[in-house]
Amino acid sequence: xSVALLEIRNLEVRFAMRxxxxxxxxxxxxxxxxxERLGIVGESGAGKSVAxxxxxxxxxxxxxxxxxxxxxxxRDLTKLGPQEMRKIRGNRIxxxxxxxxxxxxxxxxxxxxxxxxxxxxxxxxxxxAREIAMERLAQVHIPSPEARxxxxxxxxxxxxxxxxxxxxxxxxxxxxxxxxxxTTALDVTIQAEIMDLLLELCESQNVALILITHDLGxxxxxxxxxxxxxxxxxxxxxxxxxxxxxxxxxxxxxxxxALPQQTESRRRLKQIRGVMxxxxxxxxxxxxxxxxxxxxxxxxxxxxxxxxxxxxxxACHMVAAQMQTEAKESES
Amino acid sequence: MSPGxxxxxxxxxxxxxxxxxxxxxxxxxxxxxxxxxSFSAPxxxxxxxxxxxxxxxxDSEIPPAWLENGDxxxxxxxxxxxxxxxxxxxxxxRISLTIGICAxxxxxxxxxxxxxxxxxxxxxxxxxxxxxxxIQLSFSTLMVAIIVLAVFQALxxxxxYERLAILMLIxxxxxxxxxxxxxxxxxxxxxxxxxxxxxxxxVIGLNPVRIMFRHILPNTLSPILVISTVQIANAIVxxxxxxxxxxxxxxxxxxxxxxINSGFEFIFSGSWWITIxxxxxxxxxxxxxxxxxxxxxxxxxxxxxxx
Numbered sequence: 001x002s003v004a005l006l007e008i009r010n011l012e013v014r015f016a017m018r019x020x021x022x023x024x025x026x027x028x029x030x031x032x033x034x035x036e037r038l039g040i041v042g043e044s045g046a047g048k049s050v051a052x053x054x055x056x057x058x059x060x061x062x063x064x065x066x067x068x069x070x071x072x073x074x075r076d077l078t079k080l081g082p083q084e085m086r087k088i089r090g091n092r093i094x095x096x097x098x099x100x101x102x103x104x105x106x107x108x109x110x111x112x113x114x115x116x117x118x119x120x121x122x123x124x125x126x127x128x129a130r131e132i133a134m135e136r137l138a139q140v141h142i143p144s145p146e147a148r149x150x151x152x153x154x155x156x157x158x159x160x161x162x163x164x165x166x167x168x169x170x171x172x173x174x175x176x177x178x179x180x181x182x183t184t185a186l187d188v189t190i191q192a193e194i195m196d197l198l199l200e201l202c203e204s205q206n207v208a209l210i211l212i213t214h215d216l217g218x219x220x221x222x223x224x225x226x227x228x229x230x231x232x233x234x235x236x237x238x239x240x241x242x243x244x245x246x247x248x249x250x251x252x253x254x255x256x257x258a259l260p261q262q263t264e265s266r267r268r269l270k271q272i273r274g275v276m277x278x279x280x281x282x283x284x285x286x287x288x289x290x291x292x293x294x295x296x297x298x299x300x301x302x303x304x305x306x307x308x309x310x311x312x313x314x315a316c317h318m319v320a321a322q323m324q325t326e327a328k329e330s331e332s
Numbered sequence: 333m334s335p336g337x338x339x340x341x342x343x344x345x346x347x348x349x350x351x352x353x354x355x356x357x358x359x360x361x362x363x364x365x366x367x368x369x370s371f372s373a374p375x376x377x378x379x380x381x382x383x384x385x386x387x388x389x390x391d392s393e394i395p396p397a398w399l400e401n402g403d404x405x406x407x408x409x410x411x412x413x414x415x416x417x418x419x420x421x422x423x424x425x426r427i428s429l430t431i432g433i434c435a436x437x438x439x440x441x442x443x444x445x446x447x448x449x450x451x452x453x454x455x456x457x458x459x460x461x462x463x464x465x466x467i468q469l470s471f472s473t474l475m476v477a478i479i480v481l482a483v484f485q486a487l488x489x490x491x492x493y494e495r496l497a498i499l500m501l502i503x504x505x506x507x508x509x510x511x512x513x514x515x516x517x518x519x520x521x522x523x524x525x526x527x528x529x530x531x532x533x534x535v536i537g538l539n540p541v542r543i544m545f546r547h548i549l550p551n552t553l554s555p556i557l558v559i560s561t562v563q564i565a566n567a568i569v570x571x572x573x574x575x576x577x578x579x580x581x582x583x584x585x586x587x588x589x590x591x592i593n594s595g596f597e598f599i600f601s602g603s604w605w606i607t608i609x610x611x612x613x614x615x616x617x618x619x620x621x622x623x624x625x626x627x628x629x630x631x632x633x634x635x636x637x638x639x
Contacts, residue, residue, distance in 0.1 A: 058534055061454070089537035097535075102528035107550040116546070117536045168536070 003074065004031035005208050006055070006176060011068035013047075013054050013232075015279075022279040024050045024063065025232045034175065035206040037199075039219035039240060041255065042229035043276050048212045051229070052178045055210075056093060057085050072176075091121040094169035096179040096198075100161035100186075104153035110164055111149035117171050136167040140197060159190035163197070170201060176208045183218065195222055216255060220244045228252045231277060231287035238312035248314040250292045286317065294318050349631045356627040359620045366617055370425035377419035378405075382585065387414045393603045411591070411606045412598055420586060421610055425617070427587040431501050432568035436560055438506025439567075443513020444556065448544045450514065451521025462518070465511035473508040473570055480504050481579040494582040501580055505567050516559055520552035554632035561625035565618045572614055588614045 013025040025047045032038045040048050053059045055070055057077055070077040072088065080088070097103040105113060114133040118124055124132070130149070137145035140163040153161055162182065169177050179198065183191040199222050202209045211223055219226050220240055227237040228249065236249040247253045254272035274291040277283060283290055289299040298317050306313040307320040314320075341347060350356050369376065379386050391414035394403045402409065408417035450461040481504060485493045493500070524530065525548065533547050568588075574580035575589025576596075583594050588610045595606025 056535060058531070086537040086539060089535055091537055095532075095535040097528055097532055099528060103532040105529045105533070105547050105551070107553075108547070116538070116542075120536060120538050120542075165532075 004071075005034045005036075005073065007031040007069075007071040008051075008055070009069045009071065011051070011054060011070065012066045013050055013059060013063055014066045015063045017062060020280065023066075023232060023282075024279060025054070028068070028229075028232070028234055030227050030234060030237060032176070032208050032210060035202075035208055036225065037202060037209040037211065037223040039223035039226035040210060040212045040229060041214065041216060041219055041226055041252075043214060045231075045276050045278075046229040047232040048229055049180055050232075052095065052180050052210065052212055055178060056089055056095065058089075087121070090117055090174075091172045092174055093176045093178065094172070094174040096162075096165055096169050096177060096182045098181040098184050100158055100165050101153075103165055104161055106153055109150050109152055110156070114149075114164070114168055114171065117168055121172050132171065133167070136170050137164070139170065139201065140164070140167045142167070158186050159194065162186060162190075162194050166194070166198065166201070170205070170207075173205070174207060176210065177202070178210045178212070180212045181214070182211075184213075184215075191218075198222065216244065216259060228255070231282050232279070233287065233315065234313075235288065235316070236312070236314045238314075242312060248312070248319045249288075249316050250294050250318070251288050254291075286315075296321075346631055350627075353627055355623055359623040359627070362616065362620045363624065366425060366620070367429065370422055370429055373419070373422035373426050377416075377422045378407075379416040379419040381415045381420040381423055389414045393598065393606075395603075396605055396609075408609055409603075409605045411595060412603070417605065417609060420591060421588070421613055424586050424588045424591050424610060425613060427498065427581060427585065428568050428571060428589070428614070428617070431498060431505070431571045431587065432564045434502045435505035435509075435567040435571075436563045438502060439509045439563060440513050440556065440560060442507070442510035444517050444549070446510065447514040447517025448521055448549060451518040452525060452540065452544050452548065458518075461514070465514050468508070469511045471508075473505065473566075474573060476508045477501075477504045477570065477574055478577065478579060481574065485579070490582075494584065497581050497585070501571055501574065505570050509563065509566070512559060512563060513556070516555045517552055520555055521548055524548050524551045558625060558629040558632060561621050561628060565621035565625070568614070568621075569618055588617075 008031070009029050011025055011028040012023065015022045015024055028047070028051060030038070040051065042048050050059065050063070054065055055072075055077065057065075057070075057080070059065070065078050068078070072093070077085065077088065104110070108116075111130070111133065114136070115126070115129040118129040118132060122129075134145050134149070137148060142148055142160065142163050148156065148160075148164070153164075156164070166182075177198075182198065183194050186194060195218055198209065198211075201207065209222070211219065213219055220243075223240045225237070226240045226243050227234050228243070228251065229235065230251050236243065236247065236252050238248075243252060244256065247256055251272070254270075257270040258272060260269060272291055277287065277290075283300075285301045286292070286299045286304050289295045292299065296317055302317070304315045304317045304320065306315050307323050309323060350360075374380070381387070391403070391406070391410050392412050394406050394410045395401055396409040396417075397404050397407050399409075406416045406418070408421065410416055411420065446461055446465075450458045481493075481500060484500060521544075530543065530547065533543050538547075571580055571587060572589030572592065575587050576593040578593065581587040581590045583590055586594060591610040592607050592614070595603065595608075595610070598604075599607050
């Protein structure tokens, strides 16, 4: 395996509030290779978006990176100055946001916003920038890009706007796109179209994609590998297919169990009882233990380490114990 | 401006509401007349009040033409020095408008820059700048202006002062009132900063200056427009007040304020027109600008700006 495009090691992000300091991410590590598609799954508040923003070093004020490294092509992004960081943002790493209604500036035309990104990173004349922008608009299947170019965001539909946001993300041929719930604000039929488009573009241009979502269905369609986050920690990482088929961590199992199944109609949806703890009151031991159906005594006191097997890792005492017994059985 | 932009403007709510508001139409028309007449004063004024050779002291204090003893050469009469009132008012309005507009441009430049920086960066810088603004606001504009202008006159003599009077008035009024802009802009920036498009352009990797001026500033324009109309009216009134107190434009180059002042001593000797006519001109000008400001405020954002 070659050197990873992006490697995050033991990242810890804290928010310094007036009286307490909250830990939003603890000991988060993962890596992504060129052209790979990684999903980050978790409930609201699990720290998915904080992780994404910290990659770009854009966590807003009370938050800061307190430990860990973010290696992008071997360079530690946490140590770069603002100017060097700006050269990477939008140029090597792009980001797509949740709500296309909000991510485009209402008072500037689509064309201005597209070419501006190019001007920020490339020495280009206006016609050259326009040409590249048109090319990208055509790539994201926007009909009659010339007409769209001079329109304002409010004149376009949600799906169209998200396509423009994707076109903006692709402008500078980035190596990594971080998509933070890119389809949540769109209606279902458009969701599928946009996801297909993202997948197609990432494959054809060999762009790595970090897809942040709470929708396991989307993750299973698009990504190759997935990590599951709970209360600021990675609880499971595995190839997406294995996560969907045979999740190890009780939390992941719960998430998958909570998906609506068409085959079993008229049954109540299974849900994970309880809610994710707020950052102020994360329980000792495994953060999931108050909601876990298989809770052991050790879960209440000791934070589980990672059990690694076949490129997958799980942070769960129960899984660790199972693996140990399996290993013993195979020995004897 | 592409034809598309023109169509957008023609269809916009602003134009629609303008066409359905008689007060706005009349105010706008009156203001256009003021601007046209005053800035073309050298072309249309019958006399040049700055040229002493055209002035005859024997023509002094002639009443307006429609009154008894009026002279058809001087439609609005003459002042104590024999200057034609109509010409002097035209030139004076030009000076008043110039000072008002330039002072507001200066205010806007200072206030918008400081407001943007304050709102965007926040934290200690924000606190510091806003306290400076508070201190500035706690001195009234007139007080600051009187002190500065009086000190300047005392230090450098009236001769230099008369030459630099326009510039000094612009500077003093401009600097004294920037906090109005800074506060308004800062408030809008705080609201805009939280919106996702700002995150999105930060992610694109634009530098903060570009984000502030190109992306956030256009979104705060409506309150800026509204206070601008009110501030121009205020600046004109301030200038008139200073001139009335003898600290503004000199009598040789009178603005509306100094005209009112110069006629004041003759008001009881019967020559009321030297004060009253420029006074009416000033009142209408300020009224019209305030009416336009009110209308703009209602149209652009009924909730955002109330003062």
